[in-house]
Amino acid sequence: xxxxxxxxxxxxxxxxxxxxxxxxxxxxxxxxxxxxxxxxxxxxxxxxxxxxxxxxxxxxxxxxxxxxxxxxxxxxxxxxxxxxxxxxxxxxxxxxxxxxxx
Amino acid sequence: xxxxxxxxxxxxxxxxxxxxxxxxxxxxxxxxxxxxxxxxxxxxxxxxxxxxxxxxxxxxxxxxxxxxxxxxxxxxxxxxxxxxxxxxxxxxxxxxxxxxxxxxxxxxxxxxxxxxxxxxxxxxxxxxxxxxxxxxxxxxxxxxxxxxxxxxxxxxxxxxxxxxxxxxxxxxxxxxxxxxxxxxxxxxxxxxxxxxxxxxxxxxxxxxxxxxxxxxxxxxxxx
Numbered sequence: 658x659x660x661x662x663x664x665x666x667x668x669x670x671x672x673x674x675x676x677x678x679x680x681x682x683x684x685x686x687x688x689x690x691x692x693x694x695x696x697x698x699x700x701x702x703x704x705x706x707x708x709x710x711x712x713x714x715x716x717x718x719x720x721x722x723x724x725x726x727x728x729x730x731x732x733x734x735x736x737x738x739x740x741x742x743x744x745x746x747x748x749x750x751x752x753x754x755x756x757x758x759x
Numbered sequence: 760x761x762x763x764x765x766x767x768x769x770x771x772x773x774x775x776x777x778x779x780x781x782x783x784x785x786x787x788x789x790x791x792x793x794x795x796x797x798x799x800x801x802x803x804x805x806x807x808x809x810x811x812x813x814x815x816x817x818x819x820x821x822x823x824x825x826x827x828x829x830x831x832x833x834x835x836x837x838x839x840x841x842x843x844x845x846x847x848x849x850x851x852x853x854x855x856x857x858x859x860x861x862x863x864x865x866x867x868x869x870x871x872x873x874x875x876x877x878x879x880x881x882x883x884x885x886x887x888x889x890x891x892x893x894x895x896x897x898x899x900x901x902x903x904x905x906x907x908x909x910x911x912x913x914x915x916x917x918x919x920x921x922x923x924x925x926x927x928x929x930x931x932x933x934x935x936x937x938x939x940x941x942x943x944x945x946x947x948x949x950x951x952x953x954x955x956x957x958x959x960x961x962x963x964x965x966x967x968x969x970x971x972x973x974x975x976x977x978x979x980x981x982x
Contacts (some may be wrong), residue, residue, distance in 0.1 A: 686797045698797065698818065699825025706789040706830075716789075726769050727799035728792050 666746045669696060669704050674713065674735055674743040682734040705733055713739035770802045770816070771795035774823050786830055794826050795819070860886075872969070874961050882954070889950065 666674075676691050677683060685705060689696045696704070708714045715736050718729045735743070778791040798819025805811035860883055920926040934952065938945045 684797075685793050686800070697825070698794070698822040700829055702790040702793045703826065703830050705793075706786075709789065727803070728771070728775075728796040730796045730800065731789075731793045 666742055670708050670713065671743065671746060672696065673701075673704065673708065673733075674739050677714065677733060677735045678740060678743060682732050684730050684732055688733070708739070709733075712736055713742060769799065771798050771819070771823075774798075774820070778823075778827065781827060782830070790826055790830050791823070794822050798823065872965055874965055878957060878961050885954075 672692060672695055673688060676688055680687075680691060683691070685701045686698065688705075689698045689701050705714060705716070709716060713736060714733050716731045716733045718731050721729045774795055775787075775791070778787050778795075782791060798815070801815035801819060802812055805815045860879075863879060920929055934948055938948055
């Protein structure tokens with residue numbers, strides 16, 4: 658469910674979008690592993706849930722093979738809106754860094 | 760949840776049960792289940808190594824309880840809440856209500872006697888059953904919004920109702936009108952009527968057994 662307006666992109670959400678864009682679809686635990694400690698396993702799904710509600714990422718449950726034990730995992734990928742947000746913020750950050758150069 | 764019911768217990772089953780008691784379905788499917796799924800994968804990946812399994816369990820349980828504490832404070836409301844339905848807000852509110860009920864049970868017992876304490880204690884599981892029923896049959900009544908100006912309304916609280924057959928007809932008629940006008944609250948009215956009758960019966964019983972206690976204006980005169 659996307660929001661009407663475009664809000665700021667917090668640091669963790671930006672990192673998740675960067676990881677998903679560079680590495681491809683990932684599970685939550687893989688995001689934690691790839692983040693070098695920036696993402697915690699206790700909060701990564703809360704952040705992902707919030708991003709999904711904003712329309713920045715989408716998720717899908719993995720198919721469960723017959724006879725498998727345990728809950729199915731959920732794999733995340735960026736949406737078009739998420740990729741555009743990431744590109745816009747990256748361009749903005751680059752622009753800002755260039756403007757602040759002495 | 761997939762699994763073999765006759766085989767060994769799947770790790771995280773109890774956690775999922777706890778989460779179902781404390782959280783709404785949207786939070787469980789988007790946040791809690793993936794966390795428990797990670798726990799199960801890590802334990803499975805640890806294999807027979809005892810230390811690795813303990814480490815995976817510790818990390819998974821820590822993540823689960825972090826989720827349970829953090830998610831209600833940071834996550835967005837469930838679709839039912841977003842639609843404006845009256846829904847129990849989150850685990851924090853449940854914890855607060857649970858604490859209040861427990862405190863009331865402790866206080867009410869010595870002060871008001873065993874009958875009232877027993878009825879209060881019986882009300883707790885009753886409330887839980889009502890809540891579980893509500894979760895499965897959510898109300899479609901929209902939550903009241905803040906009125907911009909005071910609107911005319913009928914207030915029954917100051918209406919004096921005599922304690923005779925006329926008063927009974929008035930009360931039953933009022934309830935009937937509300938039930939016809941708002942059919943979705945009919946179960947609430949029914950439960951409230953039963954609970955109110957039980958409470959009234961308990962109060963009469965208590966006052967009958969303790970005629971000297973309480974404020975004079977609160978004494979119940981049986982006719």
